[in-house]
Amino acid sequence: MNKVKKQTQKTKKRSYFTVGPSQVYPTVDKHLRTAIREQIPSLSHRGKEFQAMYQRTEELLKELLGIPDDYAVFFLGSSIEAMERIIQNTVEKTSFHFIDGAFSQKAAAIAEELQKTVIRHEAPRDSSFDLKKVTIPKNAELIFITENDTSTGLIFLHEYVYELKKQYPEKLIAVDLVSSAPYSPLDFSQVDLAFFSGQKGFGIPAGLSVLIVSPAALKKAEALKAKGINIGTYHNFPTLQKNREKWMTPETPNVLAIYLLQNVIEDMLKQGIEKIRKETDNKAKILYRFFEENKHFSPFIKDQKFRSPTTLVIEVVGGSKEVRERLAKVGIIVGSGYGENKDLHIRVANFPTHTMAQIKTLMKLLSS
Numbered sequence: 426m427n428k429v430k431k432q433t434q435k436t437k438k439r440s441y442f443t444v445g446p447s448q449v450y451p452t453v454d455k456h457l458r459t460a461i462r463e464q465i466p467s468l469s470h471r472g473k474e475f476q477a478m479y480q481r482t483e484e485l486l487k488e489l490l491g492i493p494d495d496y497a498v499f500f501l502g503s504s505i506e507a508m509e510r511i512i513q514n515t516v517e518k519t520s521f522h523f524i525d526g527a528f529s530q531k532a533a534a535i536a537e538e539l540q541k542t543v544i545r546h547e548a549p550r551d552s553s554f555d556l557k558k559v560t561i562p563k564n565a566e567l568i569f570i571t572e573n574d575t576s577t578g579l580i581f582l583h584e585y586v587y588e589l590k591k592q593y594p595e596k597l598i599a600v601d602l603v604s605s606a607p608y609s610p611l612d613f614s615q616v617d618l619a620f621f622s623g624q625k626g627f628g629i630p631a632g633l634s635v636l637i638v639s640p641a642a643l644k645k646a647e648a649l650k651a652k653g654i655n656i657g658t659y660h661n662f663p664t665l666q667k668n669r670e671k672w673m674t675p676e677t678p679n680v681l682a683i684y685l686l687q688n689v690i691e692d693m694l695k696q697g698i699e700k701i702r703k704e705t706d707n708k709a710k711i712l713y714r715f716f717e718e719n720k721h722f723s724p725f726i727k728d729q730k731f732r733s734p735t736t737l738v739i740e741v742v743g744g745s746k747e748v749r750e751r752l753a754k755v756g757i758i759v760g761s762g763y764g765e766n767k768d769l770h771i772r773v774a775n776f777p778t779h780t781m782a783q784i785k786t787l788m789k790l791l792s793s
């Protein structure tokens with residue numbers, strides 16, 4: 426025991442470029458201390474302070490991301506959970522999935538496990554979708570999109586989302602924003618469901634997912650319920666909404682994570698979301714240029730237009746293990762490749778918490 430403790434104390438501060446959990450937002454340290462001092466973890470989730478916290482967090486999030494007033498914000502345990510809730514609550518029989526990597530596959534697999542009919546449309550291996558080649562059948566109730574598939578670093582363009590909404594106004598559209606929020610300037614009025622987890626771009630500890638739901642999606646859940654279809658229990662949309670009307674949650678939620686999210690959003694609003702987005706673009710540009718010009722690396726997604734600015738997936742000549750280990754020795758943690766690409770790729774997060782100075786240090790170490 427003693428030995429372990431000593432080792433932890435000696436650990437030098439690391440820079441986490443991992444795609445999730447990632448490095449926490451710089452102000453989280455201060456907010457955590459305040460939370461303990463103010464005994465936030467002991468707050469009742471049925472009390473006035475929690476109610477105010479829920480309401481304020483929803484209002485701040487709507488301001489930060491430009492979410493319409495009449496959309497609901499629900500708190501869930503994880504984004505994998507959000508995938509399951511979306512399928513349960515909005516699909517009676519058939520869902521349509523754009524597949525651009527392992528996370529979009531996950532949502533489709535969940536729909537199958539819930540015994541829905543699943544239609545998959547797969548992107549070519551390292552480029553994006555050609556909407557002209559896509560027809561979505563009439564019976565598909567939901568279009569499921571992964572905006573930034575963290576396993577491949579492939580993005581789904583917003584112009585495609587809006588085109589789909591125009592072509593299929595009667596279908597619900599769900600967007601996984603897990604590794605692109607808050608960077609993503611998505612027009613939420615064009616989609617019905619969107620979700621993200623705290624441990625990626627917002628830089629708070631894992632264990633909280635935020636699900637944004639349009640009035641149309643809520644109505645669909647109520648209709649399915651009225652038809653006698655199983656839409657789940659404590660976290661079905663009508664139950665979440667009934668509780669939300671009192672700024673409560675059906676279960677004891679992750680109050681500490683909600684507190685941290687509220688405070689981090691406040692900090693981001695002070696920075697200004699436009700500034701955060703511009704900095705993300707600048708950092709992405711510099712990083713991609715570096716990986717293109719260095720002969721040991723090349724971006725996995727070849728077409729620039731479809732490359733993720735927030736989670737870069739990079740092929741490493743001769744394998745990525747040695748590079749990761751060498752960086753780890755000096756306290757820089759980058760992600761491995763996903764699944765079968767574990768030792769072929771590195772993945773580098775470019776979230777609001779990552780500074781230009783850290784990125785320059787990373788590039789310097791990678792070029793030596």
Ligand SMILES: *Cc1c(COP(=O)(O)O)cnc(C)c1O
Pocket residue numbers: 445503504505506528571573574575601602603604622634
């Ligand atoms: C990480 C991730 C998820 C899963 O999030 P959890 O909080 O681990 O459930 C889903 N989708 C994408 C794109 C992700 O990057």
